[in-house]
Amino acid sequence: MTPGTKRARFHWLDLVVLTTVIGFVVYVFYRVDSVLVYRWDWSVIPGYLFRWDEETESYAANLLVRGLITTIRISFWALILASVLGVLLGVARTSSRLLPRLIAWGYVEFIRNIPPVPFLFLFYFFISSQIIPLLGLRDAVESAGPNGQAVLAVLFGPANLIENFASGLISLAMMSAAYIAEIVRAGIQSIPRGQYEAGHSVGLSSREILRQIVLPQAIQRVVPPLAGQFITLIKDSSLVALISIQELSFLAMEIAISEQRFFEVWLTVGLMYFVVCYACAIAFGWLERRMGRHLR
Amino acid sequence: MTATLDDLGAAPLRPARRPRAWWQAPWVDVVQFLLLAGALFWLAWRGANAIDYRWQWSRVPAFFYREIDGEIIWGPLIWGLQVTLYIAAWGLVLTLAIGLVVAILRLSDSLSGRILSRVYLETIRNTPLLVQVSIFYFVLQPILGINNPLWTGILCLAFFEGAFASEIMRAGINAVPRGQWEASQTVGLSRAGAYRYIVLPQALPLMLPPLTGILVNLIKHSAILSFVAVFELTTEARNLIGDTFMSFEIWFVVGAMYLVITMTLSAGVSWLERRVAAKR
Numbered sequence: 001m002t003p004g005t006k007r008a009r010f011h012w013l014d015l016v017v018l019t020t021v022i023g024f025v026v027y028v029f030y031r032v033d034s035v036l037v038y039r040w041d042w043s044v045i046p047g048y049l050f051r052w053d054e055e056t057e058s059y060a061a062n063l064l065v066r067g068l069i070t071t072i073r074i075s076f077w078a079l080i081l082a083s084v085l086g087v088l089l090g091v092a093r094t095s096s097r098l099l100p101r102l103i104a105w106g107y108v109e110f111i112r113n114i115p116p117v118p119f120l121f122l123f124y125f126f127i128s129s130q131i132i133p134l135l136g137l138r139d140a141v142e143s144a145g146p147n148g149q150a151v152l153a154v155l156f157g158p159a160n161l162i163e164n165f166a167s168g169l170i171s172l173a174m175m176s177a178a179y180i181a182e183i184v185r186a187g188i189q190s191i192p193r194g195q196y197e198a199g200h201s202v203g204l205s206s207r208e209i210l211r212q213i214v215l216p217q218a219i220q221r222v223v224p225p226l227a228g229q230f231i232t233l234i235k236d237s238s239l240v241a242l243i244s245i246q247e248l249s250f251l252a253m254e255i256a257i258s259e260q261r262f263f264e265v266w267l268t269v270g271l272m273y274f275v276v277c278y279a280c281a282i283a284f285g286w287l288e289r290r291m292g293r294h295l296r
Numbered sequence: 297m298t299a300t301l302d303d304l305g306a307a308p309l310r311p312a313r314r315p316r317a318w319w320q321a322p323w324v325d326v327v328q329f330l331l332l333a334g335a336l337f338w339l340a341w342r343g344a345n346a347i348d349y350r351w352q353w354s355r356v357p358a359f360f361y362r363e364i365d366g367e368i369i370w371g372p373l374i375w376g377l378q379v380t381l382y383i384a385a386w387g388l389v390l391t392l393a394i395g396l397v398v399a400i401l402r403l404s405d406s407l408s409g410r411i412l413s414r415v416y417l418e419t420i421r422n423t424p425l426l427v428q429v430s431i432f433y434f435v436l437q438p439i440l441g442i443n444n445p446l447w448t449g450i451l452c453l454a455f456f457e458g459a460f461a462s463e464i465m466r467a468g469i470n471a472v473p474r475g476q477w478e479a480s481q482t483v484g485l486s487r488a489g490a491y492r493y494i495v496l497p498q499a500l501p502l503m504l505p506p507l508t509g510i511l512v513n514l515i516k517h518s519a520i521l522s523f524v525a526v527f528e529l530t531t532e533a534r535n536l537i538g539d540t541f542m543s544f545e546i547w548f549v550v551g552a553m554y555l556v557i558t559m560t561l562s563a564g565v566s567w568l569e570r571r572v573a574a575k576r
Contacts, residue, residue: 013406021412031439098325103332113558114551115519117530122547130343231422238424242523249426262434270427277422 044259045268063255067248068272070157074165074240074247075233077156078172082233083226085177087219090184091210104181111178116239120171124243127167137162161246168237168245176233183225187218223291227284231277238273248272344544356545359536376532377553383450383521383528384514390454391510395461400491402466413462420459425520428452433524449521456517457510464510468503469495505569512561515554529553 032038045064053060061069089107092100111119141152141159149159157165191214199209241250248269256265318324344351359371398416401409420428432452433445442448472495480490522530533550537543 011404011406011409013401013404014408017401017406017408017412021408028439031441035441036438098322099328102325102329106329106333109559110555113516113555113562115516115530115554117519117522118533118547118551118554121534121543122551125543125547126340126343129347235422235424238426239520241426249424249430252427252430256434266427266430266434270423270431273423273427274419278418281422 038263040264041261042264044261045264048255048265063251064248064268064272067246067251068276070165071234071237071247071249072276073155073157074169074172074245075230075237078169078176078237079226079230079233081169081173082176082180082229085173086180087184087215089177089181090188091215093181093185094188096206108178108181111175116175116236117242119175120239120243123171123174124167127170128163131170132163132167135166137166164245168240168243168247171243172233172237172240175236176229179232180226180229183222183229184218187222188214190221191217224284224288227280227287231280231284234277234280235273349544351545352540352542353545355540355542356549359546359549372532372536373529373550373553376527376529379446379526380515380518380528383446383453383518383526384511386450387453387457387514387518388511390450391457391461391514392507394454394458395465398458398462399465399469402462403469417459417462420456425456425517426523428456429520429524445524445526449518449524449526453514453517453521457514460513461507461510464503464506465499468499471502472498501572501575505565505572508561508565508568512558512565515557515561519554 032040048062048064050059050065051062052058089104092104093108095101138159141149141162144152152162153159156162195213195217196209199213204212237247238249241247241253244250252265252269256262259265359373361371361374362369398413402413402417404410429449429452432448432455436442437445437448442451476494476498477490480494485493518526518528519530521528522534525531529550533546537546540546
């Protein structure tokens with residue numbers, strides 16, 4: 001009788017579930033067909049996924065696919081930046097001195113207790129008006145030469161959008177760093193005391209213990225949750241659409257409005273996110289099982 | 297503040313300490329921290345002044361309330377706060393209902409129940425909330441004929457948080473020892489009876505602290521509804537900024553409002569956690 005232990009079988013509950021699901025689907029079709037009299041038109045979607053390029057005579061990615069690529073790019077770089085920041089903050093959280101602990105604690109609590117949307121709006125002002133001009137990105141890209149520019153375009157997207165891309169990336173990374181810091185802290189604190197004591201007994205300094213004994217082990221432990229954070233980042237990157245970063249959700253909004261095809265566009269975009277995130281989840285799960293093999 | 301100094305991450309064990317110099321005392325760190333925070337604020341203030349920003353803090357109280365002829369008239373920020381809390385309250389009720397149903401379906405012997413709950417969980421987990429809000433607002437709202445964006449928003453948030461609530465509840469139900477199920481079967485209770493009289497009452501204290509965390513998330517995530525014309529706190533803030541161009545003052549104030557609410561709730565969560573841990 002313990003739940004979830006028996007093999008699934010047909011049950012009176014199946015009757016309830018199936019009736020509800022079928023009833024819901026029938027109701028939706030009835031409403032769409034007879035009440036809203038909505039005529040589905042999926043033919044606009046493929047044109048936004050790929051377009052025929054006259055110059056190169058081949059198919060090229062169009063807005064939605066380019067948006068998805070931007071989303072993945074922004075999540076990838078944000079994950080790297082956030083990991084660096086997050087490891088620093090995580091180490092600071094476990095420091096023996098109060099000052100680094102206070103700083104890291106203040107940062108983490110501040111980010112975790114303010115909703116992402118107001119945070120993004122607030123920081124976008126600072127980042128776009130203060131940090132971005134300081135970085136001088138536009139000049140850096142222009143001075144890179146044609147080959148360098150091609151490489152940069154693959155890594156960071158089109159040059160004219162680089163500042164837009166960077167401000168989205170930095171805001172996302174700052175948000176994610178707080179969560180990564182907590183993951184890293186948990187990783188460091190999971191290292192048994194004996195490791196520290198062993199380090200001291202062979203005469204290592206605290207810094208050497210951290211660098212050569214604790215961090216290598218802790219990082220190995222936090223790789224699986226960090227991979228999970230990548231999926232979270234892909235999902236959270238949709239929020240930067242609100243500050244006009246041109247990734248998948250932002251382009252979806254624009255296309256849905258210009259084509260007046262809200263149903264088709266949003267369902268397609270939802271499916272695109274789902275496919276990417278679900279594929280990542282499966283891949284990370286498989287990797288985790290493989291990596292865990294030598295530990296068993 | 298919710299955390300004591302111990303919660304800030306205990307320092308790893310180290311060999312016997314040498315006597316500390318005065319500049320190694322904790323209060324020096326606190327002073328340094330405060331100085332640093334002050335420096336950050338000063339930088340932000342200078343940055344705003346550099347773009348010729350005109351601070352108008354004196355206008356802020358009017359966004360909370362105004363007193364006209366001895367009568368208090370609430371301002372937009374208070375309305376927004378009310379709507380946010382309304383969303384969180386009803387969202388919590390619906391979230392708990394959805395979570396419980398999904399958790400029970402997932403633990404049931406019924407094949408379609410397991411499949412349905414699995415599909416629901418994976419869909420919610422693998423798509424962004426913003427896209428879910430869009431689909432609820434642009435697709436499901438007209439199809440289902442809901443003519444109130446506020447309730448579309450509440451429903452969407454409830455379905456989103458329901459996925460997390462159901463996982464918490466499943467863990468809570470699974471944490472009840474097997475013997476309890478067997479005992480309830482022995483005394484002749486049906487499965488529904490076992491859930492109602494034996495298992496859920498025992499699982500509830502375990503689930504309570506993480507479920508309160510869901511309330512915090514509901515408040516945080518309700519800000520996303522500003523995307524679809526639900527007049528909660530963030531929307532009111534954005535409208536006010538559109539009217540007055542006082543972006544810094546308003547975002548600081550609204551950020552502080554969220555901070556106070558969520559930190560108070562988080563403090564409540566850790567208090568509950570400690571109580572539950574002490575009882576076990």
